Amino acid sequence: MSQKQITVVIVGMGFGKEFIPIYQSHPNIKAVGICTRSKETRDELTAKFNLDPNLVFENFEDVPLREDVDAIHVVTPVPEHAKMTLAALNAGKHTACTIPMAMTVEDCTAIVEAKRRSKKVYMMMETALYTREFLYGLKLAESGELGRIQFVRGSHIQDMSMEGWGEYWKGYPPMLNGTHAISPLLKINNTIAETVVCHGSGRLSDDLTSRYGSPFAVETATFTLKNTDVVAEATRSLFDVVRQYRESYDVYGTKMSFEWEQLQDESHIIFDGGENAKRVDVPDTDELLIEPIKHFTKREKIDDPNHVSFLQGAGHGGSHPHLVQEFVAAIIEGRDSAVDAALAANYTCAGICAHESAMKGGVRVNVPSFEE
Numbered sequence: 001m002s003q004k005q006i007t008v009v010i011v012g013m014g015f016g017k018e019f020i021p022i023y024q025s026h027p028n029i030k031a032v033g034i035c036t037r038s039k040e041t042r043d044e045l046t047a048k049f050n051l052d053p054n055l056v057f058e059n060f061e062d063v064p065l066r067e068d069v070d071a072i073h074v075v076t077p078v079p080e081h082a083k084m085t086l087a088a089l090n091a092g093k094h095t096a097c098t099i100p101m102a103m104t105v106e107d108c109t110a111i112v113e114a115k116r117r118s119k120k121v122y123m124m125m126e127t128a129l130y131t132r133e134f135l136y137g138l139k140l141a142e143s144g145e146l147g148r149i150q151f152v153r154g155s156h157i158q159d160m161s162m163e164g165w166g167e168y169w170k171g172y173p174p175m176l177n178g179t180h181a182i183s184p185l186l187k188i189n190n191t192i193a194e195t196v197v198c199h200g201s202g203r204l205s206d207d208l209t210s211r212y213g214s215p216f217a218v219e220t221a222t223f224t225l226k227n228t229d230v231v232a233e234a235t236r237s238l239f240d241v242v243r244q245y246r247e248s249y250d251v252y253g254t255k256m257s258f259e260w261e262q263l264q265d266e267s268h269i270i271f272d273g274g275e276n277a278k279r280v281d282v283p284d285t286d287e288l289l290i291e292p293i294k295h296f297t298k299r300e301k302i303d304d305p306n307h308v309s310f311l312q313g314a315g316h317g318g319s320h321p322h323l324v325q326e327f328v329a330a331i332i333e334g335r336d337s338a339v340d341a342a343l344a345a346n347y348t349c350a351g352i353c354a355h356e357s358a359m360k361g362g363v364r365v366n367v368p369s370f371e372e
Helices: 015-025 039-048 078-090 105-118 132-142 179-188 206-212 291-297 308-318 320-333 341-359
Strands: 006-011 029-035 071-074 094-098 122-125 149-157 193-201 218-225 231-237 246-253 257-259 268-271 278-280
Touching: 006 015, 006 320, 015 029, 015 039, 015 291, 015 320, 029 039, 071 078, 071 320, 078 094, 078 105, 094 320, 105 341, 122 320, 122 341, 132 179, 132 246, 132 257, 132 308, 149 179, 179 218, 179 231, 179 246, 179 341, 193 341, 218 341, 291 320, 308 320
Parallel strands: 006 029, 006 071, 071 094, 094 122, 149 231
Antiparallel strands: 149 246, 193 218, 218 231, 246 257, 257 268, 268 278
């Protein structure tokens, strides 16, 4: 790789701050800046990571205006994603954004168009596609060990009534933020979603229902996929359902199948014929990373393990350095990222359209394709 040349500003210092030391350790990064409204957080992180005060921002609006900023990484609350991503791309900045891409099909479309106009890199930083568990299954699929894939299933079950989640999450329609459950199913089949039928199940309290006009405690969707006879099933819930956090995928093949563990840290299961079953500890993924950032896959490298996103998500499966490596490599190499705008829009709209289907009583909805 060529020498350091990119200045990146990370916006949002919830779990966004976990990316500071990863970017700082990357040989192609010239400087790392941050943006957060909290003066206390700005001061603390500037001192801790020896940040250039000139790259420490209070207001997001100032970041895209800066000529010395090459890339912006958005890690803010969901309602901000589309607005900030569009501002960054329209200012000619390479842009990464945490999931989901946006909350509406219209905003996803606008981001795809802005990315094409700007000719800059866009990447949706989907942790689920870079966890050690997913990369293990993807390798089984790509090596042919699974045989022909026959069915895939994903789930993302969490309790967002826990302290630490923003007020805007209350009553949030489950599938409206469905990419953790959906994207692994599409990626392992190397395809996109074409149509969806989704059913809402159960009922939220009147207070939660009133926030977004969405009554369902659970939404379960089945997707038809482009160029394959595989159907994908995904389930999502956020409130009023008791279960330990689970962000899972299962894949069933003609030669082998993989099932996600029922309880955190009890090991996943491989089925390889007849009644055979064995528990497997999925290996770490350091060998896929450049030397300076490979140690960041380890759970103990999480700076703030008490952040609710990690308490529930087991450290995002060691995905953070993979996200940084791919985003930076795409910029340096002048190519699209692995989760480019068109792909991210399909992954995101698959969930948005699933919620639409549930609200319409389970009618089939076409998921837009953003491929040129």
